[in-house]
Amino acid sequence: MSRPLNRAESSPTATTARHLMFDDLEQLDQILAATSDMARDFVQGADDMDVTCRDFSAFDPSRPMPGQGCGTLDALRAAQEEILPLLAASIGPRYLGFVTGGTTPAALAGDWLTGAIDQNATGPEGSVTAAVEEQVINWLCEMAGLPHGRFDGVLTTGATVSNLLGLVAGRQWCGQQIGVDVDADGAGVLPGFEIFAASPHASMIKDLSVTGIGRNSFTKVATRPRTEETDITDLKAKLVASTARAKLVIASAGTVNATDFDDLIAIADLCAAYGAWLHVDAAFGMFAALDDRRAHLLAGLDRADSITSDGHKWLNVPYDCGIFLTRHISVLETCCRAFAPYLQTDAVGNMYINRGVENSRRFRALPLWLAMVAYGRGGFAGIVRANCDQAVDLAQWVRGHDRLELLADPKLNVTMFTGPGSDDDNCALLSRINATGKLFMTPTIYGGRFGFRAAFSNWRIQDHDMEIVRNAIDSVL
Ligand SMILES: Cc1ncc(COP(=O)(O)O)c(C=O)c1O
Structure with a gap:
């Protein structure tokens, strides 16, 4: 069995590298000043x-890696x-x-600090990161004009992963409505699962593949003439004709080309009538809520079951920062929970490790928080x-x-x-x-x-x- 090397036994190269790091620590001022x-x-x-x-x-790209570093x-x-x-x-x-x-300068400062303090933002164990993320999510909901307390969520690596979470949570919820457990038993237990979308973003198509649903396995809904908006009459006809017992509708609040907004009220009414989960991709469109000339475009967003948005687009924080919001946080936590004895804690707060794909997570709430406090x-x-x-x-x-x-x-x-x-x-x-x-x-x-x-x-x-x-x-x- 190998035993760990002590310093005297370690290779000369490794020892030099260790010295380089301690030397660097001593000259951190110069390093940070040069970086700045x-x-x-x-x-x-x-x-x-x-x-x-x-x-x-x-x-x-093919140059060999240096054996000895230069500091x-x-x-x-x-x-x-x-x-x-x-x-x-x-x-x-x-x-x-x-x-x-x-x-923005504030977001840049937040991002630098995030690297410097290097927290693993999994949950409330021993650090305030989870409470900061909770506050940021509350503020995001407020910015989007969503009713206080109705949505909860998680910061992700981007809208692609937020769309993925929408599919995964929606599929689980659909199963729960008919008494089967996709999380435990796999998607095969669903007696038919139909997804309806008029103008899904390319990332959603990728997510359909990643979730095993299949890139082509969605029902294409017609768009209104010369727009990327969902044709409500066609959506209704397709929901009526569907024999699937599990249904999920993907709507858009700001399509990537024409920046079209779906009629979310009409779509939410249809989802309620036909028992479908409503996911809204509002990757950048969610922030139309901040412009009083355009906020009406988001009417009905509060009735979505899940919403995708992004901080690294219109909020001008550095990559990466995605946003996922849902009215059914416990469903998401069912799908994303990570159990192992060493991960358990009795600290009070949100376990963000159980709300997304990652276990270890960058403290990406901090750049957002700094920008929100700096600029309001x-x-x-x-x-x-x-x-x-x-x-x-x-x-x-x-x-x-x-x-x-x-x-x-x-x-x-x-x-x-x-x-x-x-x-x-x-x-x-x-x-x-x-x-x-x-x-x-x-x-x-x-x-x-x-x-x-x-x-x-x-x-x-x-x-x-x-x-x-x-x-x-x-x-x-
Ligand atoms: C509407 C929409 N959804 C999803 C995405 C994917 O976003 P990301 O690159 O942050 O994963 C984009 C990117 O432009 C988008 O415009």
Whole structure:
């Protein structure tokens, strides 16, 4: 049987590395100061950097790992030379791809602290992390306009995992309604399980595979003409026709292209009538609640059984931070509980280890908490309102442009448009736009046509950025 090496017996390489770490601990001030300088230069320089990097050939992924380390200050210098120049300025104001939030200074501070204090946020044993997460979840519910105390939840790695939890908890609840236990006996005990969705996000399709339900195993509901919204008449017809005894409806509050919102009241009525679990994907749309001009779009959200949202999108906290809320927290805890004698505690508080996929968990409530305390509800409302206005401004410019065409009126923070010529021409045009380095947009297909998608989700976008965006597009048209 092997016994642990003591210091004298350990290999010279291991001993040197240990010395390097203790040396580093002694010079922690210099290390943190150097890190802070690098981070400040990057964050402040993001306005002027090329928005994306398109050539990483200078970085060799196959280089062997060093046997002897060089210490943190030299490693930081290496990162400064080899990695930082090859990054995207996705925290900057003109990265309009996907739905990419930036990082507010408070959230950045919270994220740094999270790494420094390195808590394992599993539950209330010996640390306040669980109580902080509980407070943050209460505040998120308040921001979303959800009635006090009706929802509880957990912070996840992102909306993809939150959607997964919606499927898993919904399937368990469906089983409970008909007296079978999916958690204990597997999904095979369900006498038919039918999922209905009109415009499920790509992450939900992935989750259908991960849960063993199957990517193609959902009933596609029609959308209303020229929208991504659920057609209520079609949903009703499909629920009526269903012979499954377990049913789950996936609705959207803010689709990723057209930012369409389903009629959640009508869908909740149907779910109540046909005994279906209602999951709402509101990855960024949930924060429309902060804009009084758009809060009505979320009417009925309080009747969802589960809700997906994200902090790393519109709340501008660093990756990763997803949000899952449910009215049936005990159902989620049934599916996600992790039992082992060494995990038990009599400390009082929420066991977040039992609410999600992870056992060990980053204290991701802290960046959110810091940003919420630093900027308050008003700060987040300011981001949401400004981004929605920017989407409308770009749409107005496109509408008045003789070579560009708007694909849909923006309802929230995304503008979709296209250029002259064929889809291939426009695909090439998007590459030329992104190659200017002044902005970054992602492609989309909308109404059967190739288009450009500009998603505004960053707190740093200002009027002069909008001008740079317009000029860059014009320069390559
Ligand atoms: C509506 C919607 N749902 C889910 C996701 C997946 O989010 P994440 O990348 O945080 O897992 C996204 C991402 O854009 C989204 O827009």
